[in-house]
Amino acid sequence: MGRRRPAPHGQLRGLRPAHRRPDPGHRRGAGRGAVRVRAVRGQGRGRAAGRAGAGRHRERDLRGLRAAPDGHAGGLRPCGAVDALTRSPDAIPPDLADRVLDALADPVVAIDRTGTIVRWTPAAEKLLGVPNGKAVGQRLTTIFQGLIRNDPIEVSTLGGAEKLDSVHRLGESGPLIAVSATPLRDAQGEVAGTVAMIRAMGGWLDPVERAGRPRRQWHRTLGAIVQDLVEGAAEDPSAMDASEALARVLVGQARALLPGAECLLAVVPRERQERFQVVAGAGPWAEAQVGTDWPRTGTLAGRTLQDGRALESTRLRELGEPIEALAKSGMQTGRLVPLWSARPLPDGRQALGVLAFYRRARAYFTPYERRLIAEFARLVTLSLQRAELLRSAGEAASRLETGVDVAVELAVTLEPEEVIAKLVRRAAASVEADRAMLLEIEGTEAIVMEAFDQVSGQRAPAGDRFPISDLLSGGKAVVQQAVDERQPGMSGSYRVVGRPAVSEWGQAGLRHTLTLPLVLGGSVTAVLLVSRRHDQPFRREDALTLQLVGNVAALALRNARLFVEAQEAHKARSDFLNMAGHELRTPLTVIKGYLSMLSDGSLGQPPAGLRQPIELLAGKADELGTLVDDLLFTSRLDSGRLPAHPMRLDLRIAVQDAARRADPRVHLLGGELEIEAGGEEALVVSADPEHVARVLDNLVNNALTYRRPGQPAWVRLTAGIEDGMAVVAVEDRGRGVPPDLRDRIFERFVRGEQGSSGAPGTGLGLYISRQLATRHGGKLELDRSTPGQGSRFSLRLPRAAVT
Secondary structure (H helix, E strand, O other): OOOOOOOOOOOOOOOOOOOOOOOHHHHHHHOOOOOOOHHHOOHHHOHHHHHHHHHHHHHHHHOOOOOOOOOOHHHOOOOOOOOOOOOOOOOOOOOHHHHHHHHOOOOEEEEEOOOEEEEEOHHHHHHHOOOHHHHOOOEHHHHOHHHHHOOHHHHHHHHHOOOEEEEEEOOOOOOEEEEEEEEEEOOOOOEEEEEEEEEEOOOOOOHHHOOOHHHHHHHHHHHHHHHHHHHHHHHOHHHHOOHHHHHHHHHHHHHHHOOOOEEEEEEOOOOOOOEEEEEEEEOHHHHHOOOOEEEOOOOHHHHHHHHOOOEEEOOHHHHOOOOHHHHOOOOOEEEEEEEEOOOOOOOOOOEEEEEEEEEOOOOOOOHHHHHHHHHHHHHHHHHHHHHHHHHHHHHHHHHHHHHHHHHHHHHOOOOHHHHHHHHHHHHHHHOOOOEEEEEEEEOOEEEEEEEEEOOOOOOOOOOOEEEHHHEEEOOEEHHHHHHHHOOOEEEOOOEEOOOHHHHOOOOOOOOEEEEEEEEEOOEEEEEEEEEEOOOOOOOHHHHHHHHHHHHHHHHHHHHHHHHHHHHHHHHHHHHHHHHHHHHHHHHHHHHHHHHHHHHHOOOOOOOHHHHHHHHHHHHHHHHHHHHHHHHHHHHHHHHOOOOOOOEEEEHHHHHHHHHHHHHHHHHHHOOEEEEEOOOOOOOEEEEOHHHHHHHHHHHHHHHHHOOOOOOOOEEEEEEEEEOOEEEEEEEEOOOOOOHHHOOOOOOOOOOOOOOOOOOOOOOOHHHHHHHHHHHOOOEEEEEEEEOOOEEEEEEEEEEOOOO
């Protein structure tokens, strides 16, 4: 130390000596000229203890760095630029600070106020892999590019805090390092830069965990929180299902986690994802923020969510947060952690919100506190994710219930006008809309089918037609877009070019519109528009609900149209049958008249050779008359013009009368007719005697007509009571009904063994008989049928009340 050695560029001098004189005993023990160096205190307790001692006192020892008199940037300058110092023989050597720093096993890095590196020790070269010559004079962000996103003033000055302890990873897969930074102050006490000591952590996760006790405390703290949450869920399970209730429970636990900080939970609403909504707070100020909205743009909370990483700052006041409540709170330090769902929620979101901790003091959170906050944030994220999934499941169930309700309501009627009116109102109610309009799409044109305004109760003029490209919202042809993309769309108010009657009807002031195309059979048949006046945009869930309603509506509209077409076809057929019957009856009456006169000799006695042909013609004329009567009867039955005169009727007597009418034909065919209609009790029903007689005659005639070839006809009529109903059964041993016709045997114009038997008939007998039975509140059924063995038909009618 007798000769002064020039310091290399970038090294610091001027370590300020202690303000107290060295202890005399210490001077005597160290010898003449010994100096007091706090930076290396603790070496007598082992190497590790020495390093720890050096770390504990680095702030106090390096605080002796003075401001450069030449005004060097940040008040710090490289060694060699200091003025000549006069010192006594007992003064501290001018290069002692350099030698102490170079001797430290842990890296030391110092920067000035501009963020320029002014000190880079050999240990930093070894650990960080950057030579001194390439580091000194460079910006810190050049070496550590991850700091580019941080506040540069806070990086170089710590934002007024006295200490910062943090844990980082070198690169993507490098070791963990612990960084302890303190501010460097000049002679006037102003912050001139920052000095940081870096320590490789090895397998430890936190420098404060070296003794093991903090790690156990960390486990106990989080374990107690989880236990409290589980006990709360056991007492009130619903509290863990609702997002708001869950948020209050979680934030209350966070307050217990860090009593010295205030905590709040701000979530991203599904409806307004450009803002935060504070749903829970712990602490006087934080609790007052519950229910308020915070912007995402230009805020530390927004940056936290955008970057997807926790951010911490001691310069909240200087950053000028555009949140008035935060600016007036006096909070200076904040740590905000993003809450991200590992997988997208059903509504597509992954950003759930932020968990924020605030302090009024300028003091960074310790690594231990950050660890607690990070792990607790994971617990909060999982809890919120579960609550959101439960809510989404509940909304899905509600949508399904709405769809079922709409389907049931629309299925009540098939009248198109009623279906359309109910559809428009239910669509508006399902998404809490104020107005709804249904447009039918025909090519490139739209036709107003129905429209309804909840407030005014007015309806738009139905039938108005306009090009689909003329309905605009914000300059976009939203109906055209819905038809082309076949997907729901959200927009603002709309208007129809040149159609004020469609644009201006109802209450004015629409703000949000949801457009839904109704797709059926691969093509868009209609477009549904629902609108709101209040400032609540439609959400994805609203579109899903309306889409479910729209799917049901598309089917209901199709069924209504098919019903109308079927009614029209049915009416056309009835009209044709009625016309054909009347047109055939007139000439048939004339033919039957002349045949009758030929038979009775009114026109003179016919030759003997013509008598048999005349009788044959008369029989065929009677068959044709029966066919015409069936056509006319069916026409009146389908059109509802068939009169009925119900009265008290004993079915036992009706069976006996039917047997007497069929007896001549049975004898002609050489068959057998049995009757089992005995019983002392009368079998009374309320029915039209003519209609019941027609049903029984049709059943008996079918049994005689469809007998087996070469076998005599056999028919049995029975009357009785089954399950409280009056029953008449007609049983035969004929050909039976083919299996493929059993489900269709009661339809119009369907006959057994069609085209092969040659038996006369129109295939209307069983159809007429079932319709008549239904009109009397009864049933006509095929009980059994076996091909080649016969069939059994039964007429079931409700019994009349006893008088």
